[in-house]
Amino acid sequence: MTSDKTSIARLVEIAWQKGITDVVFSPGSRNAPIIIAFVESEKFNCICIPDERVAAFYAMGISLKTQRPTIICCTSGSAALNYAPAICEAFYQYIPLLIITADRPIEWIDQGIGQSIRQNNIYNNYVKGAFQYIQDARGDDDIWYNDRILNEAINLSLKHNLGPVHLNIPFREPLYGTTEELPTDVKIIKAYDHRASLSGESWNELSDIWRASERKIVLLGLSHPSEALTKVLNILVKDKSIILLTENCSNVYVEEGIQCIDRVITTFENPEEFKADLVLTIGGPVISKKIKKFFQTHKAKYHWDLRSEKGLDTFQTLTHKIDAEPIYFLDKLVALNSLNNIKFQDLWLVRNEKLKALQSDFMNKVAFSDLKVFDIVMNHLPNDCILHLSNSAIVRYAQLFDQKPDVKYFSNRGVSGIDGSTSTALGYATKSDKQNILISGDMSFFYDSNAFWNHHLPENFKIVLINNSGGGIFRIIPGPSQTKQLDQYFEASHETNAESFAKMYDMKYQSAASVEELND
Template sequence: MDDFHNLFKIFLAHGIYDVVISPGSRNAPLIKAFVEHENFNLHSIADERSAGFFALGRSLHSKRATILCCTSGSALLNYAPAVAEAFYQGVSLIILSADRPEDLIDQGEGQTIRQLGVYGGMIKWEAEIRVQELSRRSMNERLINEAVLHSEAGKPGPVHLNVPLDEPLYGIAKVEERQPQIIAQTDYQTKVGPSSLERLSHVWKTSERPMLVIGQSDEAWLGLENLKQQHPGLVIMTESLSNTEEIGTVAYLDRVFMPEMELVAPDLVIYLGGHVISKKIKAYLRALPDLKVWRVHREDYLQDTFGALTEDLRLADSEFIRILTSFEPKANSDFSASWHHLNEKTLELHQEFINRLTYSDLWVFNQILSTPMQDSVLHFANSTAVRYAQLFERPPGVRYYANRGTSGIDGCSSTAVGFASRSEKNNLLITGDIAFLYDLNALWNEAFPPNLKIVLINNGGGGIFRFIHGPEKVPQYQRFMETHHKISAEHLAKAFGLNYFKSENQEEWQSHWDLFQACDGATILEIVTPRAENAEILRDYFNFLKK
């Protein structure tokens, strides 16, 4: 048998140190090799679904791949939700799955499934390492190099290495030390050729109403200020998860867009960053006739989000911003003025409504996001929490994160735990009750980060099903869609050793919020809000903005 101890030196040579191990027996030789190396950061998480999202959180922070190691059988199926999120959000993961030998597949052997291809089209690359064939030593080394390079090249994403292992799994003698082959790679940088540059420049020059839409991103957005100064007539639309400087942009799209409004439509839309949360802007742009759309991205596939794609630009965002800044300046126009006026007017109405707001989800979000949190990180669970964040200014010096690759409620807490475990900053997770309960094993972590605190907004069910139109027409929707419940987190917090506070009204809020902030270590603040009133207040809010 080849020696994993030497093979895993390749990960270290590439600067891959984070390893999340899901305990098992078939992966014992892999665990042994990781433990033998002092330079790996090892984490043991029994629940594979939680482990997958924990690894995702660590990769989000480090911007490098994290290794997930599991036993054979259904174990790697439980990584699938995190794998899908990593694929669509663009996060590096390396799944290392132990397996039975090929001759035992489909033969009634325990913990044995068809593991190759299990993730379908949701991974960038996949291969199988056969360590018990010494003739494949060079190939095995190449495959581990490839796994790292594929996971981080272009748009990052998950890769899968499957490792069939025959018994014995324990007591295997270590082979002699050797230095495996290390393969470096210089990622290509796509350049826009002269003919393409001329075509883009012409479309830009003839456009009278250009709009830039920025989706989810953790970019530093270097050059964006220069772009604003060069093109004051360019309307820049951002969301809370864009993490951009909001001065000079039209932010908080769900606050600005109202179906009945007559808006001055763009004739050119340029789309940067990841997924856009707002359904309103997507519906608005999809309905526009004669629209041109440029998509700037590093995907391996076309992405025509607004149904009017004319240019598919495989470029880094910073490179495209540099190119756009060099184009003929766009002066202020009635188009840009109308959008900025709408943004300002909506902000005035928003503030007027907030000033007379009563205790509710919306009131709670206003209180939290009005609190100074300089140099902190906020994580939002799907689906209601991240949508409420769309309505409020992002506190200065704060970065926002949420799992918007697939936008599921699974793993929101585990991702925040993984991120915070690598972060030196204060981290705050804002979650609803259903997302919190669904990912409860996020709290089952041997080294739960003390710098993570959780605000749990408990409105007794999936509140989003009271906000959107339609669910109330389904028989027993409260049971089968809203998932109404009466569960409190008090004893759950105690079981996992977390501090706990609870607020059920406006009077209790302030004292408990102050205690929550001052408390040392991991803490949960459960805020109980009125289930029925929340939806009514939010509907009143949007109706008020229509003025």
């Protein structure tokens, strides 16, 4: 059985044949044909989450794990607007989503009918493409058109770079009709994504610059775990003219690299010694504000960006945008490696070891605080776990501690908002067979507390909540603490306790108010 609306029955079959397996609905009436068709097919992992903002982040977490589009589907009106924060995050984090919004009939938009807004192109700035089905498609051309744009949308979501796409579907009533007739001849368009290789002339120029640069920094930002990337970077840094800078959310472990960037660059006595001739940036956004400032102040002669189709000029130094697959390009650089006597890498590594020892001494003496909690938690992480980090102070504290080689790290650093951290982690955990741990600040936790308002809470999920009764980030960054408005308007101080939330959603709860209690 399926929906009696032909294009919707075909949508389900096309989605299945294109490899989509997960669908997150939010309840409504206008999207009834889509709900009926997907659920009745019994091929998909269908779940229902009432809060659309939570649903979208939850779906994003699923896609973060699977690297395949997850469908999110809601009714018409303001429900669609609640998807926006997660769509924006997915766009900047290169996470594939297929957003399907049910809509009122086209002729009734702006005519005083409830739950009718201008939904077509509603996410235009934050999707890779926006599409709308022909309403009440019946003829062969209408069916062909709807099939074609659905294929185009799914293919686009998976094309480099990955990302969200939007399909708006207007419906006339009735909405709940069904049929036993299933589609058998749906249109499938395959797509092969091939990024251009470098021309001989381009490579000759780049290889000459690479060889001539005696001090090279490779900066890896937010990245999905990749054994191939880890392998090639471990080979690349055998050249001592190269130092690799990573953050834990880079998800690459290279022993001859710098994992805690801020620890190393905070107190440079002679920063010019550490300046690069060439900076190569790979991956997504970088958390460290200090390294951005360092590169802006101590400008490299060359900055190559391998991160995006447009080329990111974060440090105002961009000289070359390289549109090549990272592994392919790094393999070509490895072939240029030389066993030289340049000590640029050693300069960084020696400083790192010195400051690492000083940090260890300091942490042994520090009183119970946010920082001490992080020290204890990071040292007690189980092997081979997945660590999710909420934003603001939490993700910044995490950068002060060395990465564990077998732990994967995730944080919503596309837009870096505090919303959706818990929902994203929950979605990811449902597709993971490992222990998933979320370290969250109180503001992020309570802001996303509806994340638990569903029937899909996985057993492999734990939360470490650091509740300092407000937005602690505003005591760290310069400015707010000098104002009279710090407590009420910046920190948003509160006395809310998470125990009541744990009871409400039948979750186990423990609290610690000292080093001894936390260690126990």
